[in-house]
Amino acid sequence: MTENKDNDIKEPEYREYIDRWIDGHREEMIEDLKSLVRIASVKGEAREGMPFGEMPARAVHAMQEMMERYGLRVTNYENYCIAGDLDAEGGKALDILAHLDVVPVSDTWTKTAPFEPLVEGDRIYGRGTSDDKGPAVAALYAMRCIRELGLDLKNGVRLICGSDEESGSADLEYYYAREKEALYTFSPDSHYPLINIEKGRLSRKFCAEGAGAADAPKAGYVRILSINVGDAPNIVPGRGTMVISGASDDMLRKAADETEALTGGSFSWKTEDGKSVVTAAGESAHAASPELGINSVTMLLELIKRLPVTEDYGSALLGRVGQLWPHGDYYGEGLGVGACDEESGKLTMSLDILRYDLSEDSGMFRLEGAFDCRAPLCCDDNNLTAKVRARLKAEGLAMEEGNMTPVHYVSADSEIVRKLLESYELYFGKKGEPFAIGGGTYVHDLERGVAFGCAVPGVDNRMHGDDEFMEIPVLVTSAKIFADAIMRLCS
Numbered sequence: 001m002t003e004n005k006d007n008d009i010k011e012p013e014y015r016e017y018i019d020r021w022i023d024g025h026r027e028e029m030i031e032d033l034k035s036l037v038r039i040a041s042v043k044g045e046a047r048e049g050m051p052f053g054e055m056p057a058r059a060v061h062a063m064q065e066m067m068e069r070y071g072l073r074v075t076n077y078e079n080y081c082i083a084g085d086l087d088a089e090g091g092k093a094l095d096i097l098a099h100l101d102v103v104p105v106s107d108t109w110t111k112t113a114p115f116e117p118l119v120e121g122d123r124i125y126g127r128g129t130s131d132d133k134g135p136a137v138a139a140l141y142a143m144r145c146i147r148e149l150g151l152d153l154k155n156g157v158r159l160i161c162g163s164d165e166e167s168g169s170a171d172l173e174y175y176y177a178r179e180k181e182a183l184y185t186f187s188p189d190s191h192y193p194l195i196n197i198e199k200g201r202l203s204r205k206f207c208a209e210g211a212g213a214a215d216a217p218k219a220g221y222v223r224i225l226s227i228n229v230g231d232a233p234n235i236v237p238g239r240g241t242m243v244i245s246g247a248s249d250d251m252l253r254k255a256a257d258e259t260e261a262l263t264g265g266s267f268s269w270k271t272e273d274g275k276s277v278v279t280a281a282g283e284s285a286h287a288a289s290p291e292l293g294i295n296s297v298t299m300l301l302e303l304i305k306r307l308p309v310t311e312d313y314g315s316a317l318l319g320r321v322g323q324l325w326p327h328g329d330y331y332g333e334g335l336g337v338g339a340c341d342e343e344s345g346k347l348t349m350s351l352d353i354l355r356y357d358l359s360e361d362s363g364m365f366r367l368e369g370a371f372d373c374r375a376p377l378c379c380d381d382n383n384l385t386a387k388v389r390a391r392l393k394a395e396g397l398a399m400e401e402g403n404m405t406p407v408h409y410v411s412a413d414s415e416i417v418r419k420l421l422e423s424y425e426l427y428f429g430k431k432g433e434p435f436a437i438g439g440g441t442y443v444h445d446l447e448r449g450v451a452f453g454c455a456v457p458g459v460d461n462r463m464h465g466d467d468e469f470m471e472i473p474v475l476v477t478s479a480k481i482f483a484d485a486i487m488r489l490c491s
């Protein structure tokens with residue numbers, strides 16, 4: 001080992017061989033990635049021997065063919081997953097987990113058709129280039145490189161490519177029902193430097209029903225007839241509607257102006273026969289980072305606070321929901337469950353679905369909501385789930401049964417984290433600190449798995465969006481990093 005002057009990482013003697021080999025196979029690697037991108041491996045209807053439809057199975061076969069061509073020992077898990085091994089005397093130590101399925105595409109791509117890969121400058125565009133076919137190919141080339149250079153491994157490494165990551169990871173469930181977790185696992189399906197903590201999740205529905213009021217509201221008062229916001233509990237809703245009666249234009253204008261100033265969203269409405277349909281336009285976001293959105297549910301609840309609402313039970317309950325989830329409270333303060341720790345950060349809490357219906361015939365109402373909470377290490381079912389349930393109950397709201405999904409945690413001091421970060425630091429020339437995220441990754445259910453690469457901080461690869469791309473230098477560097485990481489963990 002020699003000392004690298006730019007940073008303090010020891011530079012291994014095999015580095016120049018790896019670098020030269022990977023650089024020399026750059027074009028071939030891009031061609032292999034292109035051939036995978038051309039397969040529109042969006043989940044389809046299950047068929048005999050094709051658990052996620054024809055196209056994901058075709059992507060599995062294409063990867064199988066590459067693994068065989070490059071001399072790996074291949075095992076096909078009934079087209080759920082394909083695994084390629086680089087064997088060594090001491091048995092397998094490392095699994096690398098990538099996936100070959102992709103999310104559906106829109107018709108608004110501007111650079112190229114989603115399944116017709118295009119190289120432009122330093123980028124390759126196409127669905128799956130960064131999520132996750134590019135990283136899968138980088139890992140494949142890392143293994144091919146070690147094999148063709150004849151570098152010595154004490155322990156084996158396996159590349160596992162699944163085909164259902166985007167739709168619930170039934171591929172991994174199938175795989176791990178048959179195989180044990182390796183000593184080390186990393187998944188290049190996220191961000192550099194490295195994710196060692198995925199917050200716990202508590203996503204639950206709640207509801208209430210009872211007698212509201214059937215008669216027309218008194219003059220000067222507003223009655224809430226219905227609210228309809230949100231589709232998925234894990235998405236901050238960008239748009240929502242509410243129907244009210246008895247509101248004058250002036251009344252709505254004043255309340256809307258105040259609420260718009262507070263929230264940054266906007267309202268519009270149409271009034272006919274004394275009924276107004278109010279639309280709230282905010283900004284949608286992933287529930288794991290609610291502060292990036294403008295929640296249209298809490299916008300409507302803030303609007304209600306500024307209207308002269310009738311004093312019936314249903315309206316009162318809506319008022320209480322508005323106290324528990326005030327607009328702009330992303331951290332569960334209103335519910336009294338705010339929490340934070342140094343390693344995993346703040347608890348986030350987002351009310352993402354709200355439905356309310358008042359029957360004008362019977363005067364009965366039904367209220368339903370759903371929230372999504374991402375919880376740091378210090379939270380458990382006692383100090384979170386039970387507390388939220390009790391708080392909702394005290395306000396007359398019944399919460400669905402069930403426990404939180406626990407936090408995924410691998411110590412920052414563990415060998416896998418330290419060694420992967422050494423590889424990162426060697427190639428990126430800067431200090432790598434592991435970090436926590438609110439969302440879940442491919443390794444969430446593994447005891448010792450971490451997410452490592454391939455997106456670099458500050459670059460939006462538009463994963464799941466239009467014009468998804470991978471930076472070719474990052475692809476090439478990732479292949480080198482993975483080869484270096486395999487050497488560190490397996491030789």
Ligand SMILES: [Zn+2]
Pocket residue numbers: 099131132165189
């Ligand atoms: Zn992915």
